[in-house]
Amino acid sequence: MLKAIQILGCYSGFVSFIRRLPTSSSLLRVSSTRRNRCFRAHSESNPGDPSSSFSSSSSSSSVSVKSAGNVLKVNFCQWCGGPTKHGVPEGEEKIRAICTLCGKITYQNPKMVVGCLIEHDNKVLLCKRKIQPSYGLWTLPAGYMEIGESAAEGAIRETWEEACAEVETLSPFAQLDIPLIGQTYIIFLAKLKKPHFAPGPESSECQLFALDDIPYNSLAFSSMLVTLNLYVQDVKAGRLKFHYGTINKR
Ligand SMILES: [Zn+2]
Secondary structure (H helix, E strand, O other): EEEEEEOOOOOOOOOEEEOOOOOOOOEEEEEEEOOOOOOOOOOOOOOOOOOOEEEEEOOOHHHHHOOOOOOOOOOEOOOOOOOEEOOOOOOOOOOEEEEEOOOOEEOOOOOOEEEEEEEEEEEEEEEEEEOOOOOOOOEEOEEEEOOOHHHHHHHHHHHHHHHHOEOOOOOOEEEEEHHOEEEEEEEEEEEEOOOOOOOOEEEEEEEEEHHHHOOHHHOOOOOHHHHHHHHHHHHOOOOOEEEEEEEOOO
């Protein structure tokens, strides 16, 4: 469940708001720095909705929620297959799985999800998922980064796999960390090299959406909701820029 979103920047000035998501009762809170008043935090679910309540603060600490995260229990050593015990290794602070045979420690680290926000004729390309999780919901083409590729290469590959679209990445648009589930999203602005796209094996449909027609109530992931809202806000402000933020779930 989406708990809070924190968008950080590098400029003084801070805005935040709280509103309810249309699909759940969870609270969504966005805080943001802004530059030259180009960033306007408003409704995550319905950009422009005047019912959003704003508040100002001089600090971002109020919305930063530390979480231990969902760490999988590892019962066997990934190197020798021996049984593990769980404890805090000497000199460390967190509980780890420690092999009872070879003594090696299993560290679990976040995964990187990379994807593309493709602009074409003032529309953005979304894919309807044909796989779980979030079967039947819309997403930007994105997926796990592979060993041996850069984030941009991964985003291009995922776009090809999910939307059969050849794209060129233009610039990073958003990095969104989700500490609880150990994921970081990096979404690139991209353009089609050729005006062609079609559903790949993991998609049932691919479609260009005008910004006013984005299916906010049928988006697959909170990261996509946040990314698309940031994008719409930037477009309306007349200036695209890079966003970094944290999505806190509970
Ligand atoms: Zn071992």
